[in-house]
Amino acid sequence: MAYALQQLINGLTLGAMYGLIAIGYTMVYGIIGMINFAHGDIFMVSAFIAVTAFTILAAADVTSIPLALTFVLIVSIFFTSAYGWAVERTAYRPLRGSTRLAPLISAIGMSIFLQNAVQLTQGARVKPIPPVLEGGVVLWDAPGFTVQIGWSQMLIIVTTVVLMLAFTWMITQTPFGRQQRACEQDRTMASLLGVNVDRTISFTFMLGAALAAVAGVMVTVYYGVVDFFIGFLAGIKAFTAAVLGGIGSLPGAMLGGLLIGLIESFWAAYLWAEYKDVATFGILCLVLMLRPSGLLGRPEVEKV
Amino acid sequence: MSAVVFARHAMTPAERLRDAGWVAFVGLILGIPLVGLTTVDVGGRLGVETRFGLLVAAVAAVFAGRLLLRWSIDQARNRKLARDQASTATAADRAHGAQKVVTVLGWVALGASIALPIFYSDNRYVVDTATTVLIYVMLGWGLNVVVGLAGLLDLGYVAFYAVGAYSYALLSTQFGWSFWEALPVSGALAATFGILLGYPILRLRGDYLAIVTLGFGEIIRIILVNWTEFSGGPNGISSIPRPSFFGLEFTRSAPEGSQTFAGFFGLDFSPMHRLIFLYYLILVLALLTHAFVSRLRKLPVGRAWEALREDEIACKAMGMNTTNIKLSAFAIGAMLGGFAGVFFAARQGFISPESFVFTESAIILAIVVLGGMGSQMGVVLAATLLVLIPEFGRNFAEYRMLLFGLAMVLIMVWKPGGLLAHREPTLRLNPLGKAASNKEAA
Numbered sequence: 001m002a003y004a005l006q007q008l009i010n011g012l013t014l015g016a017m018y019g020l021i022a023i024g025y026t027m028v029y030g031i032i033g034m035i036n037f038a039h040g041d042i043f044m045v046s047a048f049i050a051v052t053a054f055t056i057l058a059a060a061d062v063t064s065i066p067l068a069l070t071f072v073l074i075v076s077i078f079f080t081s082a083y084g085w086a087v088e089r090t091a092y093r094p095l096r097g098s099t100r101l102a103p104l105i106s107a108i109g110m111s112i113f114l115q116n117a118v119q120l121t122q123g124a125r126v127k128p129i130p131p132v133l134e135g136g137v138v139l140w141d142a143p144g145f146t147v148q149i150g151w152s153q154m155l156i157i158v159t160t161v162v163l164m165l166a167f168t169w170m171i172t173q174t175p176f177g178r179q180q181r182a183c184e185q186d187r188t189m190a191s192l193l194g195v196n197v198d199r200t201i202s203f204t205f206m207l208g209a210a211l212a213a214v215a216g217v218m219v220t221v222y223y224g225v226v227d228f229f230i231g232f233l234a235g236i237k238a239f240t241a242a243v244l245g246g247i248g249s250l251p252g253a254m255l256g257g258l259l260i261g262l263i264e265s266f267w268a269a270y271l272w273a274e275y276k277d278v279a280t281f282g283i284l285c286l287v288l289m290l291r292p293s294g295l296l297g298r299p300e301v302e303k304v
Numbered sequence: 305m306s307a308v309v310f311a312r313h314a315m316t317p318a319e320r321l322r323d324a325g326w327v328a329f330v331g332l333i334l335g336i337p338l339v340g341l342t343t344v345d346v347g348g349r350l351g352v353e354t355r356f357g358l359l360v361a362a363v364a365a366v367f368a369g370r371l372l373l374r375w376s377i378d379q380a381r382n383r384k385l386a387r388d389q390a391s392t393a394t395a396a397d398r399a400h401g402a403q404k405v406v407t408v409l410g411w412v413a414l415g416a417s418i419a420l421p422i423f424y425s426d427n428r429y430v431v432d433t434a435t436t437v438l439i440y441v442m443l444g445w446g447l448n449v450v451v452g453l454a455g456l457l458d459l460g461y462v463a464f465y466a467v468g469a470y471s472y473a474l475l476s477t478q479f480g481w482s483f484w485e486a487l488p489v490s491g492a493l494a495a496t497f498g499i500l501l502g503y504p505i506l507r508l509r510g511d512y513l514a515i516v517t518l519g520f521g522e523i524i525r526i527i528l529v530n531w532t533e534f535s536g537g538p539n540g541i542s543s544i545p546r547p548s549f550f551g552l553e554f555t556r557s558a559p560e561g562s563q564t565f566a567g568f569f570g571l572d573f574s575p576m577h578r579l580i581f582l583y584y585l586i587l588v589l590a591l592l593t594h595a596f597v598s599r600l601r602k603l604p605v606g607r608a609w610e611a612l613r614e615d616e617i618a619c620k621a622m623g624m625n626t627t628n629i630k631l632s633a634f635a636i637g638a639m640l641g642g643f644a645g646v647f648f649a650a651r652q653g654f655i656s657p658e659s660f661v662f663t664e665s666a667i668i669l670a671i672v673v674l675g676g677m678g679s680q681m682g683v684v685l686a687a688t689l690l691v692l693i694p695e696f697g698r699n700f701a702e703y704r705m706l707l708f709g710l711a712m713v714l715i716m717v718w719k720p721g722g723l724l725a726h727r728e729p730t731l732r733l734n735p736l737g738k739a740a741s742n743k744e745a746a
Contacts, residue, residue, distance in 0.1 A: 035511055049337045055350045079337045086334055091713050098720035101457065105673045108666045109712025116706040121338045129350060243515045274530045281519030288512055289504050
């Protein structure tokens with residue numbers, strides 16, 4: 001029981017991070033209908049920026065943890081959004097309006113490019129940073145097993161909840177959210193009504209990248225190690241989460257992320273750890289067979 | 305050609321400089337965290353190292369590159385405009401001419417590929433690379449059935465390649481089957497896997513299908529890595545028997561009761577014989593694939609694939625069984641991938657899950673899309689390009705994958721429809737319709 005509770009906490013933490021990345025996929029998919037394969041690598045870039053920022057802070061003898069975290073988050077979000085913008089501008093915008101597969105291939109190319117660019121400029125070795133947040137709160141001191149929620153886990157879950165609330169508010173209440181939803185429904189009509197479609201799409205990419213940047217900082221804090229290959233698996237898992245929840249749906253992305261995080265940690269804890277990815281994809285197949293549009297996705301009505 | 309010609313005002317030098325300056329500024333922002341700063345290991349801990357010299361050089365390169373790129377794009381555009389206005393040829397003529405060029409190119413490529421080992425009979429590197437190109441051509445043609453003809457996005461094609469390779473490896477090492485016995489069986493196994501995967505998921509729409517196929521590819525790879533008793537795990541399977549030439553082995557000395565290839569033909573033994581034989585073997589397999597797929601396109605099932613790609617709802621309304629049509633495309637694509645896998649295992653003599661990662665699927669898909677979906681010749685062109693780019697990049701080895709990714713993006717942006725865009729239905733009802741459609745296509 002205590003062990004299960006601990007797995008629940010671990011799974012929620014993992015799921016929150018997948019959810020943050022998945023939102024980037026689902027928003028981009030919602031607005032231009034493409035799988036942004038480079039998104040996982042944007043996340044990886046942000047983790048590297050976070051490592052550099054933490055190292056700078058350590059060299060400058062900054063000891064206040066809240067200050068350090070805020071600084072790293074701001075730096076990482078700024079540069080990562082720049083990357084999100086640049087990727088959209090160079091690799092996807094020229095291809096808007098061509099076949100569906102063209103941007104997919106250029107996204108895969110971009111993903112390979114980013115991975116190798118980081119490997120070349122930052123080195124192929126794993127980058128460890130000294131632990132930022134240690135310790136935690138003991139929830140339950142059961143005989144033989146102590147359930148503990150780490151400060152970093154708490155940070156991740158709280159940040160995710162706050163970001164989700166802020167995000168939902170932004171999409172439903174602000175002018176930008178209205179424009180974003182308008183572009184999602186009908187880009188031509190939105191542009192006729194005076195919405196700057198190009199800018200909205202660019203901003204969507206930057207937002208997605210910013211959320212990936214938060215996830216990148218969190219991963220750096222939580223695991224303390226980063227390498228240039230983390231983007232691939234995290235990207236695929238997050239995309240799976242987005243599809244599981246119903247692609248295009250924001251709460252769906254979060255739900256999918258949490259489910260995948262939970263499945264993964266419980267499967268790894270009770271069954272075979274090495275087959276946890278098989279479980280993830282297997283459950284995805286099952287869900288899609290029963291609900292072809294994902295858990296919270298609306299079935300698409302095709303009109304002739 | 306449309307009658308309206310948009311007048312583009314030429315950029316002034318000041319505008320060019322401003323444009324390049326803006327791009328360089330973006331480059332600077334992007335460069336600061338990755339180029340300008342890096343973390344290095346200093347006595348067991350990370351320390352920051354600044355490389356501002358490199359950053360300045362990179363930004364300057366971006367500035368100059370942008371100026372040059374912008375200028376050459378404008379030049380090319382003006383020249384194209386002038387040519388379009390000067391030439392009196394209609395779009396239909398030009399499309400017809402392009403088709404002719406492709407046909408001629410095809411024959412030239414065939415001639416060159418047959419003659420290649422004769423001219424390079426002692427150059428191991430060239431023959432090896434050409435064999436790799438042909439494997440990718442074959443994989444590309446197989447995937448072209450699924451993606452280019454039937455319009456189903458498959459991101460896990462490498463799974464079928466793996467099924468083929470592992471079937472041959474296991475059949476030959478465990479049961480002593482020969483290459484030719486194992487080839488059809490492995491192909492059938494791959495096709496069975498295609499049907500098993502396809503049946504439950506083919507009612508999914510485009511991108512859902514893509515992620516499930518991707519997941520399937522990963523599942524196969526993870527099982528191969530972890531099920532050690534079955535597949536040898538990460539160590540893979542080694543000493544897979546090589547194919548023989550009608551029972552003649554390509555070895556220095558033959559086992560009891562048989563002859564070697566060199567001995568039978570009275571040649572001096574040379575390790576190149578096997579390489580050249582393997583090259584011709586994959587050439588024949590690829591040409592058979594080509595002939596097979598070209599025939600299929602003209603059969604009802606092939607036409608059904610193309611119809612399905614264009615409009616699924618219309619197909620359903622016409623009473624076509626879309627599930628069976630999709631399944632047949634999936635199974636045939638899988639079978640061709642399986643054949644390529646058998647050849648791969650036989651050529652390498654050693655396989656491990658390392659060879660069947662997602663990047664491989666991505667490269668095969670890139671070959672199909674870069675070549676122009678549905679175009680057989682485009683696949684050849686794209687496969688050659690994608691295999692040769694990293695090979696040429698070997699001189700500056702660490703940059704080769706970087707260049708590879710960049711090339712994928714640039715080619716796609718430059719020609720979104722693929723190098724040889726081809727979306728014409730293979731057959732039309734009457735020649736009149738063909739002429740009309742050519743005009744539209746151009």
